[in-house]
Amino acid sequence: MSPMSAMSPLSAMSPLSSSFGRVLVIGGGAMATGIAARLAAADIETVVLVRRREAVAPTRDEIGRRVGQLGGSVRPVTVLVGDAPGPFALAVESVAEDLVAKRAVLARAEALVADDGIVATNTSSLRLADLAEGLKRPELFASWHWFNPAELVPLVEVTGGPLTAPDTLARLASLSRAIGKEPITLRRDHPGFVxxxxxxxxxxxxxxxxxxxxxxxxxxxxxxxxxxxxxxxxxxxxxxxxxxxxxxxxxxxxxxxxxxxxxxxxxxxxxxxxxxxxxxxxxxxxxxxxxxxxxxxxxxxxxxxxxxxxxxxxx
Ligand SMILES: NC(=O)c1ccc[n+]([C@@H]2O[C@H](COP(=O)([O-])OP(=O)(O)OC[C@H]3O[C@@H](n4cnc5c(N)ncnc54)[C@H](O)[C@@H]3O)[C@@H](O)[C@H]2O)c1
CATH class of the missing domain: 1.10.1040.10 (N-(1-d-carboxylethyl)-l-norvaline Dehydrogenase; domain 2)
Incomplete structure (x- = not known):
């Protein structure tokens, strides 16, 4: 059986997903394209932000390929370069595993989300306290850790930094379930999560x-x-x-x-x-x-x- 026929995008997703606001995914790599594909297949309005103009077409193609694995998209994904008009309900960054780069991207993400919008990181190893430094609303910042291939592996780990509000974690976990993911919420930041x-x-x-x-x-x-x-x-x-x-x-x-x-x-x-x-x-x-x-x-x-x-x- 092909992956496409094996899994319908709607099979494990709740209708709640379509009521979630717009989501911004920052990055055009392996994980960002998988995350964007999963969101789009769950009827979430998804915008992807990449750094370079040359990355737009390959990123769009890769997201399309991954969405195809999920049985097709309900909504097309918009890929933009440099800037994305907000506000977003959630911005998740999945750029290179580099503290300086991620801090800059997270600050930018914070400016693009609504006042109660969540800013999330897909970091594998950086401390959330370090990443949150400089953010204006650290209570709305959390880690949302996906697994490769992101559109297919059910698990996501939801973790807060020292100042993250419990409601932020609850909202991320709820969105995860609505898009057919299986979240676990950690009690604290821990190297390598679980x-x-x-x-x-x-x-x-x-x-x-x-x-x-x-x-x-x-x-x-x-x-x-x-x-x-x-x-x-x-x-x-x-x-x-x-x-x-x-x-x-x-x-x-x-x-x-x-x-x-x-x-x-x-x-x-x-x-x-x-x-x-x-x-x-x-x-x-x-x-x-x-x-x-x-x-x-x-x-x-x-x-x-x-x-x-x-x-x-x-x-
Ligand atoms: N690959 C995995 O299995 C995996 C699993 C879970 C989490 N992660 C995490 O996801 C993140 C991305 O990993 P990946 O495997 O997709 O990497 P990747 O190399 O495939 O993609 C990284 C992307 O980030 C972009 N980028 C780099 N610096 C940037 C910047 N300053 N601003 C904007 N974009 C920038 C690159 O152009 C590239 O498109 C990392 O934090 C990684 O630790 C990876």
């Missing part, structure tokens, strides 16, 4: 298993895709342990926790790959070897088709 901490804890052990010669990198991927990931797509790790039995879980934890990797350095395998010039699929060479362009397209198509099937199953 999902990236979980992911990196697993990656640390994955690197250790390969570096210690226990298995190949491909076997780690298989163990996750065919085992943990398959189960976790249905029920999470705590529910899995409740299902397994806490007596069993306790006995295994006593044996295994002391034996798990506790290294704090970046793994040698990753350092070596980087020294050899590998950047992953985007550059054609990664941790698992070489990726011809065709293979990259096939892998992305398989991932997106599976994500769309899961979305349909969850709706």
């Amino acid at each position: 999902a990236n901490r979980l992911q990196y804890a697993l990656l640390r052990e994955a690197y250790a298993l390969v570096e210690e010669g226990v298995c190949e990198a491909e076997d780690v991927d298989r163990a996750v895709v065919a085992g943990l990931g398959a189960r976790w797509a249905a029920i999470g790790p705590f529910a899995s342990m409740d299902a397994a039995g806490l007596d069993v879980h306790e006995a295994v934890a006593e044996q295994l926790f002391p034996q798990l990797s506790r290294v704090t350095e970046v793994p040698a395998l990753l350092r070596e790959a980087r020294r050899a010039g590998a950047t992953g699929m985007k550059g054609g060479r990664g941790l698992l070897g070489d990726y011809p362009a065709d293979a990259v397209r096939q892998i992305a198509a398989r991932r997106d088709a599976m994500l769309a099937l899961l979305a349909e199953a969850r709706a």
